[in-house]
Amino acid sequence: MVLPLWTDTRIHLDGDGGFSVSTDNKIHVFKPVSVQAMWWVSALQSLHKACEVARCHNYFPGSLFLTWVSYYQSRVSSDQARINEWNAMQDVQSHRADSPVLFSEVPTERERTERLIKTRLREIMMQKDLENVTSKDIRTELEMQMVCNLREFKEYIDNEMIVILGQMDRPTEIFEHVYLGSEWNASNLEELQNTGVQYILNVTREIDNFFPSLFEYHNIRVYDEEATDLLAYWNDTYKFISRAKKAGAKCLVHCKMGVSRSASTVIAYAMKEYGWDLEQAFEYVKERRVVTKPNPSFMRQLEEYQGILMQFKMLFVTYSVVAGHVAKYLMCKCRQLSDHILFDPFLQLSFPKWFAGLCNLEYTTIQKFGVCNLKNIYFYITRIH
Template identity: 55%
Template sequence: QQEQHLHLMMQLLRPQDAIRVAVRLESSRPQRVRYLLVVRPEEPGSEGETVLLGVDFAHEGATRCTLGMVLPLWSDTQVFLDGDGGFSVTSGGQTRIFKPISVQTMWAVLQELHRACEAAASGGHIPGGLALGWARGYEGAVSSEQSCLNEWLAMAGLESLRPASPSSGGPGTPELSEQAVRALLREVMASADLESVTSKEVREELERRTGHSLAQHKDFIDNEMLLVLAQMDRPSRVFPHLYLGSEWNAANLEELQQNRVTHILNVAREIDNFFPALFSYMNVRVDDEEGAQLLPHWNDTFLFLSHVRASGGHALVHCRMGLSRSAATVLAYAMKEFGWPLERALQHVRHCRPGVVPNPGFMRQLDFYQGILQASRHSSLWEPKAAAPVAQPEEVPDTSTATGDESGAPSPAPESPSGTGLLGTSRRPRISLCAVMRSISQLE
């Protein structure tokens, strides 16, 4: 049915336009089916231009659809989390509110919206300018019935249709801290089907487990949920024998077994080895700081990963998020294994895992390492790597060296020094998508 919907929605587009993301939304009417489309043109001169389209189906089996909403994304576009999986988009003085039907679809569309906002800002797209002229054709094609148009314009009212969660916390209920909510949220999301569960259902499960009403903190929960989702993304297959991923991937036994992982390279000081009896581990215990020294470890990590490749195994290289420490280590491996310059290695790894951003200190070390490799290839002292001894994985430590917040998800709004709990605090300012994505990029 979804394929049929997608086929019908594509017929609404110009031939030169493409759907980047199609997300099904909640509706105030049970029979109605609604989609949010993120659309970009594939023609010269329109790079970085994006329009949001709202599409209506009268019911699940409808054989036609209509256009009900058009929102061009200008350079002033802002996206805010509204709680329970809802988010608002403000652009050119217009605001629309959307509620995807599941946590996973919310995460997919927010990632695409973040990229679109950055592109619009860098392109300087302003109303009345030359950009996004093609969007006017869609504005003239809006043809949904009035009740559909009203829903696109009045989605903010959908919030009031949801009954508030009953307040179950009594005077004797212990105060609930943000750190406790983060830890419990990870447990709930690990056991939930994120393709079907909504943010509201996740919050209600948190309320059931904690005995507290969290209705006033829906935006905080959505914010933390996005940080967890960023870690839960699947590992990136950079080479046939090598995956690059996060702490979550390293702790997901089912996923590791599905990917036939045999070796794990843990490039983080604060993360334990989760399955020492099942996989061969190597540890590089460093922090993600500009002053941290990764370069001295790259010969050993190269030998470790080369051994995995030669033995027909599969390796997961991870740190906290799979963006800085582990990414730099994979870049160093690619440069030596395949004789690539840093620029080519970076292009390949970012193609496989777009968010890769080693910190400036690691980038300087990679540049220096490139010089070492180039000099070595022209030196009589250079030995072919086939003649080098195969390194053995380091012995797995018996105790955990994890420190800090075990949830691994720092929040853009840190807890107060006094340790004030989540409940009873004043209402937080609205959380912007830009701030959330900045927090995700800084998790390393």
């Protein structure tokens, strides 16, 4: 794994021969694989030194520090199941079962019975008019089908009924490649597979990734609270959803109920992807998922995000106008040159004085646009030529 260390990084000994590293709202637990491996003092010292450097230079997530880490992250070759295991958290409220590929022991008699109950219970509930039956009616029919008394499984059956009820509320298709849903949708493997979901964006702190070996996950570990800074994550969530779209796959964005955190994230995605203002994006999402209701803080953050996107759009338009005028001038000058002269952008970038002379422009004028902008102007020329 590749683990960047930020200013908030803390290292804790667990008293069991290992230690944990908490950073960027994530906790990574390191356990020794053998007695020999417990001799990790030098590694621990190196970690403490790296943390001290991070605090000294104020390395914080989202900054331009440690950008080189992405080079190594892109070269991690472990299978997705092992990578996702790093996202497992001990204090979540909704826990996932072991991944199917990890089952190694023969299930107990109780486990086999529970699996059968789960299957039969779903079939019964799908066939019944749930407005006109009670939990006892369903449990009685379940006992008749299984030909046994399920009194000792009463609590398990009641809990499964709640889960199945939640899963029967299907996720909402917002765009062809984006579904918006709840915890129940994220835990319904059959539904996820039938809808073609391959990417899951989990916008919760309290809910685990239910199938880490089967889907590609991205976690935004936040609570639905006024103090939560969700805006800080929308650039990452946009990239994740875009990656699913580029792969021709579908992405489920979920929180606890699919009302506030995940809905806000999808609205932010729509604003950036389609250039919509907040009102248009909000109405579009709410029209498809009527329970959409970001908390007041998230609405303020969406308004702020709208302002940020508008500023970028204005800068882009301004730059495009300037680039267009410069491009036309350069094209005019280049046409006056001999056809044998090579119009080389790399030569321009390396020798701006030569480029200025070539185009009969003042060197100071070239300096105003800068090297990076000159390169963009060149590609602008090649597009409109």
